[in-house]
Amino acid sequence: MQLHTLIYYEFKILLKQKAFLAALAFPMMFSLIFSVGPVMVLTQDPLTLYVLNQDVPFTVGNNTYDLGNQVLSNLEKGASNASVIIETLQSFDEFITKENAILLPQNFSLVAYTTLTAFYFMRVSSSDIRVETIMDGYVNPTIFQTMVDVLNISRIPQVAAQPFLTLEEINNGQNEQDRRALAFPLTYMVFLILMIGSSFMRIVSFTKEKQNNMMEVVLASVRNRTDLIMSKIAVGLTIGLLIPISYIVGVFLGYLINRYYYGIEFDNPIVLPTDIFTIPILLAILFLFFGLNLTTMGMTLLSQLIFGREVGDRISNFLHIAMAFVFYFTLIADPFTETILQILNPYFWPYRIVLNIIFHQDLIKTVGYALVFGLVNFALIKSSSAAIQQEKVLFE
Amino acid sequence: MKNSSEAAVVFQNVFKYFERKPVLNDLSFTIPKNQISAILGPNGAGKTTSVRCMTGLLKIDKGKIEVFGNDVSSQSELIRTKVGLVPQTNSGYTALTAKDNLEFMARLYGTSRHVSDELIDRLTHELSLTDRLGTAWGKLSGGEQRAFSLIRAILTGAQLLILDEPTAGLDMQRAHLVRNLIKSLLKEGKTIILSSHIITDIEQLSSNIIIMKNGQAITQGDINTIISQFSSSGELDDAILQAFEAPRIG
Numbered sequence: 001m002q003l004h005t006l007i008y009y010e011f012k013i014l015l016k017q018k019a020f021l022a023a024l025a026f027p028m029m030f031s032l033i034f035s036v037g038p039v040m041v042l043t044q045d046p047l048t049l050y051v052l053n054q055d056v057p058f059t060v061g062n063n064t065y066d067l068g069n070q071v072l073s074n075l076e077k078g079a080s081n082a083s084v085i086i087e088t089l090q091s092f093d094e095f096i097t098k099e100n101a102i103l104l105p106q107n108f109s110l111v112a113y114t115t116l117t118a119f120y121f122m123r124v125s126s127s128d129i130r131v132e133t134i135m136d137g138y139v140n141p142t143i144f145q146t147m148v149d150v151l152n153i154s155r156i157p158q159v160a161a162q163p164f165l166t167l168e169e170i171n172n173g174q175n176e177q178d179r180r181a182l183a184f185p186l187t188y189m190v191f192l193i194l195m196i197g198s199s200f201m202r203i204v205s206f207t208k209e210k211q212n213n214m215m216e217v218v219l220a221s222v223r224n225r226t227d228l229i230m231s232k233i234a235v236g237l238t239i240g241l242l243i244p245i246s247y248i249v250g251v252f253l254g255y256l257i258n259r260y261y262y263g264i265e266f267d268n269p270i271v272l273p274t275d276i277f278t279i280p281i282l283l284a285i286l287f288l289f290f291g292l293n294l295t296t297m298g299m300t301l302l303s304q305l306i307f308g309r310e311v312g313d314r315i316s317n318f319l320h321i322a323m324a325f326v327f328y329f330t331l332i333a334d335p336f337t338e339t340i341l342q343i344l345n346p347y348f349w350p351y352r353i354v355l356n357i358i359f360h361q362d363l364i365k366t367v368g369y370a371l372v373f374g375l376v377n378f379a380l381i382k383s384s385s386a387a388i389q390q391e392k393v394l395f396e
Numbered sequence: 397m398k399n400s401s402e403a404a405v406v407f408q409n410v411f412k413y414f415e416r417k418p419v420l421n422d423l424s425f426t427i428p429k430n431q432i433s434a435i436l437g438p439n440g441a442g443k444t445t446s447v448r449c450m451t452g453l454l455k456i457d458k459g460k461i462e463v464f465g466n467d468v469s470s471q472s473e474l475i476r477t478k479v480g481l482v483p484q485t486n487s488g489y490t491a492l493t494a495k496d497n498l499e500f501m502a503r504l505y506g507t508s509r510h511v512s513d514e515l516i517d518r519l520t521h522e523l524s525l526t527d528r529l530g531t532a533w534g535k536l537s538g539g540e541q542r543a544f545s546l547i548r549a550i551l552t553g554a555q556l557l558i559l560d561e562p563t564a565g566l567d568m569q570r571a572h573l574v575r576n577l578i579k580s581l582l583k584e585g586k587t588i589i590l591s592s593h594i595i596t597d598i599e600q601l602s603s604n605i606i607i608m609k610n611g612q613a614i615t616q617g618d619i620n621t622i623i624s625q626f627s628s629s630g631e632l633d634d635a636i637l638q639a640f641e642a643p644r645i646g
Contacts, residue, residue, distance in 0.1 A: 001506055002504055005500070005503040006504075008503075009489075009500045009503075012492065012496065013489055013492060016491040016492065017491055208489065208491075211490075212487060212488060212533075213483070213485045213486065213487035214487045214488065216453065216483045216487065217483060217487050217501075219453055220451045220452075220453055220481045221476060221481075221501065221505070221552065222504065224473065
């Protein structure tokens with residue numbers, strides 16, 4: 001009965017605080033800015049597209065077909081309307097070093113004439129997000145129209161492009177790319193949300209009781225002190241889940257704005273990619289933040305109750321920031337690395353559990369991490385319940 | 397010492413140390429049921445500490461405290477259902493309105509909404525605070541917060557009310573209303589412990605006075621007993637000041 005009342009009024013007080021509403025909007029704004037910002041900036045200047053034309057014209061009867069040069073010429077003609085600058089390359093060595101480049105091969109005209117398929121190679125950049133839109137919306141239609149005009153054909157031609165990858169790029173493997181596509185932005189998201197969340201947890205914890213001189217009244221009125229701890233944790237966890245939800249909403253809003261306003265499908269590598277969002281992955285991400293916030297809340301409560309509000313806040317703040325930094329900067333180069341620094345970091349455990357579950361890795365280690373995670377958080381809650389009985393709670 | 401069935405609170409040879417310094421030093425006194433008892437003493441006498449020990453907020457190091465026959469050390473959860481507190485400092489959730497703060501306490505003690513609404517209406521009317529119910533706690537004056545704190549303690553429905561400086565910061569008119577309200581609580585069978593430096597409160601409200609000094613109760617009795625023991629002028633304030641200087645009696 002008292003627990004229900006405590007939780008109800010915890011929420012009521014929280015909803016009256018402007019800091020809560022501002023902090024809730026913050027993750028959404030972050031992911032939105034990271035999604036839409038690069039598109040806004042990049043669409044201000046035209047994209048430079050490099051073309052290497054190796055096509056060798058060929059003759060059939062009285063007709064000579066020089067499709068490569070015609071395509072190049074047409075691309076240059078329409079370039080300004082499509083916000084593209086066409087630059088011609090002279091050698092394959094130049095092509096292989098360029099991003100946003102296309103290669104019209106030696107047999108471009110011949111293959112197009114004999115198979116009615118214009119086949120070319122492309123190198124697309126990971127840094128300029130517009131290139132795929134330019135390929136689909138400008139290059140391919142221009143090649144298509146040129147084929148129709150030049151080849152005097154009776155049926156619909158095709159345009160096919162093959163990504164041109166170096167051996168090194170091929171060796172990296174698609175599977176690894178898929179894994180990193182989730183793991184890398186997830187580490188960033190964890191870092192960002194931990195930084196925002198730790199200040200949140202202080203709002204939810206005993207700060208307001210101390211500031212409003214309510215500690216004495218509340219302690220004299222609540223029969224079971226564990227109810228007090230549980231009400232704080234319940235509210236902290238709810239808010240802790242609202243923060244990543246706010247972030248994910250920002251990702252989707254950014255996706256929609258890019259897709260329907262700028263006409264570009266873009267997933268910033270530091271923002272969660274929209275194409276990996278499935279219900280199980282979303283649930284796993286929410287579990288991850290449940291775990292992270294449980295630990296954060298437990299540490300905040302315990303340090304406030306043991307050391308008093310001011311010292312406790314400083315200690316818990318330092319611990320959160322240090323652990324979040326260690327988490328992020330040891331994983332930034334390789335989100336799958338697992339060193340002693342990470343194994344000792346409580347924020348790493350739920351992260352690793354979630355990655356292992358999503359990518360079906362190492363069941364035994366996953367169970368081990370889950371056990372340690374459960375035990376540590378249980379100990380934090382029990383210690384907080386014990387610490388609230390101490391006299392220090394009243395005086396500091 | 398009164399029979400424990402007639403006593404609301406009994407302190408028996410209680411010791412409490414802070415950093416090895418005795419704050420309560422062999423403290424013994426009895427608070428009778430259904431009376432207003434005042435605990436008086438100079439700063440540092442141990443009044444607030446004894447109140448906190450009574451509510452189980454602080455653990456005693458030696459001795460025994462009973463509240464309505466229940467040992468505070470072993471039955472602190474039960475004691476908390478029987479005690480309502482107006483602490484020394486103004487306290488309330490500043491983000492909530494005065495009414496929210498009152499309802500919070502009523503809900504915490506399981507008072508139904510219907511009963512608490514009626515009580516809040518009646519009590520705020522008696523203290524001329526009805527029009528301040530919707531005001532954020534942080535925007536109330538110190539005196540208004542004090543008066544609302546008393547209502548909040550009454551809403552607990554507790555049999556023992558501990559009021560630490562209940563009229564501090566109140567204007568004369570509202571202080572008068574608060575004293576009347578406290579007197580009326582006796583008719584509902586409440587036991588009240590008052591800690592106050594305001595002589596009018598003590599004169600008009602208290603039937604039993606405990607004077608503390610250096611963590612001990614140096615004397616206990618009704619107003620006339622205290623005056624006859626310590627004052628040649630027959631004035632209560634003079635008697636209290638003399639008592640603060642006196643050694644322990646009995």
